[in-house]
Amino acid sequence: MTSPWNLPCDPLEALRGGDSGPFEDFVPLGLAALGGFFRRKGATREEAEDLSQDVLMKLVQNATNYQPDGRFAAYVFRVGRNAWIDSRRRAGARPQLTGLETPGSDGESLRLVREPIDPGQTPGQALEVSEQAGLVHAAMAALSPAHREVFELGVIQELPYPEIARAIGIPVGTVKSRMFHALRALRAALAAPEEVHHD
Amino acid sequence: MTERDLPLTPAEEALLDFSLGHTDQCAENSLEATSMRELVSQARLDARSAADVPSNALIESVREAARESVPQPSFWRLLEGGLRTNMLVRIVAASLVIHLAALPVLAWLQFSQKERGPIYIQFEKPEPVLVDQPAPELLEPVNIDELPEWLELLDQPLTSPDQD
Numbered sequence: 001m002t003s004p005w006n007l008p009c010d011p012l013e014a015l016r017g018g019d020s021g022p023f024e025d026f027v028p029l030g031l032a033a034l035g036g037f038f039r040r041k042g043a044t045r046e047e048a049e050d051l052s053q054d055v056l057m058k059l060v061q062n063a064t065n066y067q068p069d070g071r072f073a074a075y076v077f078r079v080g081r082n083a084w085i086d087s088r089r090r091a092g093a094r095p096q097l098t099g100l101e102t103p104g105s106d107g108e109s110l111r112l113v114r115e116p117i118d119p120g121q122t123p124g125q126a127l128e129v130s131e132q133a134g135l136v137h138a139a140m141a142a143l144s145p146a147h148r149e150v151f152e153l154g155v156i157q158e159l160p161y162p163e164i165a166r167a168i169g170i171p172v173g174t175v176k177s178r179m180f181h182a183l184r185a186l187r188a189a190l191a192a193p194e195e196v197h198h199d
Numbered sequence: 200m201t202e203r204d205l206p207l208t209p210a211e212e213a214l215l216d217f218s219l220g221h222t223d224q225c226a227e228n229s230l231e232a233t234s235m236r237e238l239v240s241q242a243r244l245d246a247r248s249a250a251d252v253p254s255n256a257l258i259e260s261v262r263e264a265a266r267e268s269v270p271q272p273s274f275w276r277l278l279e280g281g282l283r284t285n286m287l288v289r290i291v292a293a294s295l296v297i298h299l300a301a302l303p304v305l306a307w308l309q310f311s312q313k314e315r316g317p318i319y320i321q322f323e324k325p326e327p328v329l330v331d332q333p334a335p336e337l338l339e340p341v342n343i344d345e346l347p348e349w350l351e352l353l354d355q356p357l358t359s360p361d362q363d
Binding site for chain 2: 015018019020023024027028031032033035036039040045048049052053056057060061063136137140151154155156158173174176177178179180183184186187190
């Protein structure tokens with residue numbers, strides 16, 4: 001598995017040691033990953049950008065207190081998760097983990113349609129892929145918040161089990177269990193797409 | 200722990216590992232395993248294609264904050280680096296240490312002596328030095344009438360110092 005979080009070194013540890021280079025290299029990846037993370041939680045594009053920036057700024061500001069005992073990715077997503085919960089509290093709402101069901105406030109629905117990667121792909125094939133992507137999107141929205149969170153970190157962000165466990169604060173065994181049942185639920189939902197659309 | 204959070208069986212765990220791409224072999228439930236693996240692959244592709252590309256301004260602002268957060272090398276850090284690498288810096292530092300160590304000793308020696316009295320300075324006139332040179336010859340006789348009044352003449356003939 002080629003996870004985008006397989007970094008050559010811990011950027012925060014390097015930053016704490018006086019070398020900002022690794023963290024600067026990480027910034028585009030971090031902003032993109034966190035942006036998607038917040039978007040899939042239901043943030044608008046602007047809100048996702050602001051939250052991503054806030055998270056990275058917090059990482060920079062707290063770099064001196066960073067303890068590299070845990071994995072970097074888990075730490076980033078733990079800070080991101082807390083930032084999301086805080087933003088929901090500030091907005092006067094309970095932490096919302098069902099954002100995939102709702103379009104952003106800018107009226108723009110989440111774009112989970114894959115662009116044609118193969119240049120030789122016919123329009124019909126591209127449409128088929130897009131429809132499949134829409135089904136995956138709808139099935140993900142049907143997952144419970146706990147399962148969707150594990151799915152997000154394990155499948156989308158490609159974090160290993162121990163890092164997911166650290167990020168969420170649950171045992172590794174629970175992570176595996178939730179991941180397994182999330183995948184089964186998604187498969188079942190994709191096998192009967194009509195039920196998902198009508199729910 | 201909910202009912203769904205119960206531990207997985209070894210077969211379920213193997214199926215999960217195969218689905219996530221942690222392993223390439225799954226002995227049981229090959230149909231389910233394959234479809235779940237395709238599902239994972241599809242979800243990852245969708246997420247990557249849907250990801251918003253962060254703007255350069257946003258990237259640069261965070262990078263700038265990271266650069267500014269790094270403390271500038273202090274004098275002591277520079278000194279430490281110099282001591283490790285440069286022999287001249289070592290010599291200068293050693294000299295500095297020796298001088299600083301000698302300073303309190305010199306101060307103690309200076310202030311531990313008894314206090315001296317006032318200092319008097321006396322200038323003495325130098326004694327005239329007789330130069331052994333011949334007296335200049337008088338070219339003209341001296342007119343006695345033109346001598347000043349305070350000069351007392353003796354009724355003796357003038358003699359040269361050599362004749363004494």
